[in-house]
Amino acid sequence: MYIVTVTLATLVIIPVLLKIFFPYFWEDVVYLKDLVRILLTFVSRRKRRPLFLAVDRFIEQSALHPNRTFVLFENKSYSYQDADRESNKIANALRAYSRLQAGEAAALFMGNEPTFMFTWLALAKLGCPVAFLNHNIRSKSLLHCFSCCDAKVLIAAVELEDALKEIQPALKEKGVCVFIMTKECSISEFTSFTDKVEFASDSPISRSHRSQITFKSPAVYIYTSGTTGLPKAATVSQTRLLAALAVLASNGVTAGDVIYLNLPMYHTAGFLIGFIGSIETGATIVLRRKFSASQFWDECRKYNITVIQYIGEVLRYLCNTPKKENDQLHKVRLAIGNGLRAEIWREFLNRFGNIQVREFYASTEGNVGFVNYIGKIGAIGRVNPFHKKFFPYALIKYDTEGDEPVRNSKGLCIEASKGETGLLVSKITDIAPFVGYANNQQQTEKKKLRNVFKKGDLYFNSGDLLRIDWENFIYFQDRVGDTFRWKGENVATTEVSDIVTMIDFVEEANVYGVQVPGHEGRIGMAAVTITKGKALDSKKMFSHVASYLPAYAQPRFIRIQNSVEVTGTFKQMKKTLVEEGFNPTLITDPLFFLDDKEKSYIPMTKDIYKAVVSGNSKL
Ligand SMILES: *[C@@H]1O[C@H](CO)[C@@H](O)[C@H](O)[C@H]1NC(C)=O
Ligand SMILES: *[C@@H]1O[C@H](CO)[C@@H](O)[C@H](O)[C@H]1NC(C)=O
Ligand SMILES: *[C@@H]1O[C@H](CO)[C@@H](O)[C@H](O)[C@H]1NC(C)=O
Numbered sequence: 061m062y063i064v065t066v067t068l069a070t071l072v073i074i075p076v077l078l079k080i081f082f083p084y085f086w087e088d089v090v091y092l093k094d095l096v097r098i099l100l101t102f103v104s105r106r107k108r109r110p111l112f113l114a115v116d117r118f119i120e121q122s123a124l125h126p127n128r129t130f131v132l133f134e135n136k137s138y139s140y141q142d143a144d145r146e147s148n149k150i151a152n153a154l155r156a157y158s159r160l161q162a163g164e165a166a167a168l169f170m171g172n173e174p175t176f177m178f179t180w181l182a183l184a185k186l187g188c189p190v191a192f193l194n195h196n197i198r199s200k201s202l203l204h205c206f207s208c209c210d211a212k213v214l215i216a217a218v219e220l221e222d223a224l225k226e227i228q229p230a231l232k233e234k235g236v237c238v239f240i241m242t243k244e245c246s247i248s249e250f251t252s253f254t255d256k257v258e259f260a261s262d263s264p265i266s267r268s269h270r271s272q273i274t275f276k277s278p279a280v281y282i283y284t285s286g287t288t289g290l291p292k293a294a295t296v297s298q299t300r301l302l303a304a305l306a307v308l309a310s311n312g313v314t315a316g317d318v319i320y321l322n323l324p325m326y327h328t329a330g331f332l333i334g335f336i337g338s339i340e341t342g343a344t345i346v347l348r349r350k351f352s353a354s355q356f357w358d359e360c361r362k363y364n365i366t367v368i369q370y371i372g373e374v375l376r377y378l379c380n381t382p383k384k385e386n387d388q389l390h391k392v393r394l395a396i397g398n399g400l401r402a403e404i405w406r407e408f409l410n411r412f413g414n415i416q417v418r419e420f421y422a423s424t425e426g427n428v429g430f431v432n433y434i435g436k437i438g439a440i441g442r443v444n445p446f447h448k449k450f451f452p453y454a455l456i457k458y459d460t461e462g463d464e465p466v467r468n469s470k471g472l473c474i475e476a477s478k479g480e481t482g483l484l485v486s487k488i489t490d491i492a493p494f495v496g497y498a499n500n501q502q503q504t505e506k507k508k509l510r511n512v513f514k515k516g517d518l519y520f521n522s523g524d525l526l527r528i529d530w531e532n533f534i535y536f537q538d539r540v541g542d543t544f545r546w547k548g549e550n551v552a553t554t555e556v557s558d559i560v561t562m563i564d565f566v567e568e569a570n571v572y573g574v575q576v577p578g579h580e581g582r583i584g585m586a587a588v589t590i591t592k593g594k595a596l597d598s599k600k601m602f603s604h605v606a607s608y609l610p611a612y613a614q615p616r617f618i619r620i621q622n623s624v625e626v627t628g629t630f631k632q633m634k635k636t637l638v639e640e641g642f643n644p645t646l647i648t649d650p651l652f653f654l655d656d657k658e659k660s661y662i663p664m665t666k667d668i669y670k671a672v673v674s675g676n677s678k679l
Pocket of ligand 1: 127
């Protein structure tokens, strides 16, 4: 009897105590279990001989369930077997009509369509790394990106033929073989390819084509746009691709799920997470050419979509659409992505119902990632000692003014304390490698940080400022460079833009710092778009900004735009805005100036401009 009582008491008390003192105990345990499972799968796959690559997982899946739907696209459906056969045909056509050898790179210039997937599969089967060219870029930029990875073959969608025609002489000089996905090609220097694929054999590609590959071999090149300069080609190794298989599976996605893939596949989110992640689970992909806020939920309903992906501002766009009665009528249970800000997160859940949000942190070239498996609003992950042991990382004190890590008298970095913002650095190891950028040793070196905690050690510099709270949640604070200093204070652009977009007539706000002659640092400026049917109320804008932001963080200038320009990954573009500054004779958009005396934003005039740049106006 006594034993029973004690046992019962323990059974009741322990969970209660755990809940109080370790509120996330069970979630942490479950995460740990998943992490161990992933690592074991990864390690056992890495031991297989011949090598087991991401493409082998696809071949395995299509052998296991050939008739399951792999991808749905504009009313067309392709099973795993269809995709397997189609990729064999492309590969066999390439063998017959090009001199592409295993290990040589090919470039893919194509929008989101099933052929993109099939072509990647084909090239992967042939043992060729693939460079994903952004289909929005043209001329010099396009040529630069193409040249980064020494590709011998370029495969392009027919609608992009004209873009290639522009750079044709340069391609010819390099001896590049250009295939266009069309039955008849109008440009004589290019070769039509669809006709060749149609008649090619669908017999499987021998594994021997992949015999030279190692886990360090490049698998794909993904271009990342930095804040400055031309895009860089981040080399994604075979190891990385193998690890990427786990991303969706480890977040509870299974074969029964339907995944909505509308992010560009030439980027990490679309390709590594959406496409490669789905292969592991054996799920169905609903593919779309591009993201559309107005079609989003109708398509989710039409296809019974259960998993959605987001990046950057995507969920904000969904929240900005007019409210509908059927907003919560859908089967979406999981949203996975990164860049979701806390207030949009709340709004999204309130509006579209109980969807599990898995916000994660990762970068194309980086070697560490986190996932917020608890659903704590605003966090990008959680410190887990086990994870940290395998992937050693740290937040180190950072001097935003000098734009470099703070070092002690011994020349080593200093770990930031709990609650303090620091730069994320992660140790470069065999399982957490940093391959760097193709043909760009200088940029690769710039991302490496030495002598961090010991003389001679080597870390990857993420360029991201994070913060860890007392409960061990990790928060994104800023990208190095997304902060500017004014009057000796740091201004975080994301924070200001969150405040400005709280105003009902402001749809979006892009915040940045601009230089004023005779002043240190940069003064705040916001490029905003106005909500449809509303108008700028400059007095209200002033009082809102004044009540929520310290004086140094208040945007001194407001620029009204019809739309906020974003990058392919839906991140706001700032570079041009910063360069254009606040000169009313150069900028045609309406400009406003925060006038402390008027307690309002007043239209910017040439006189105000002169007073500001000559130092006659007190800022
Ligand atoms: C797939 O479908 C084909 C044709 O409908 C059928 O002959 C075949 O048995 C199916 N395969 C499996 C594994 O269900
Ligand atoms: C898909 O089919 C529907 C109905 O049959 C049609 O209205 C729609 O235009 C089709 N969409 C595309 C992209 O072909
Ligand atoms: C979606 O689910 C409903 C009910 O479960 C089913 O009737 C319908 O056929 C499904 N639609 C698709 C496209 O799978």
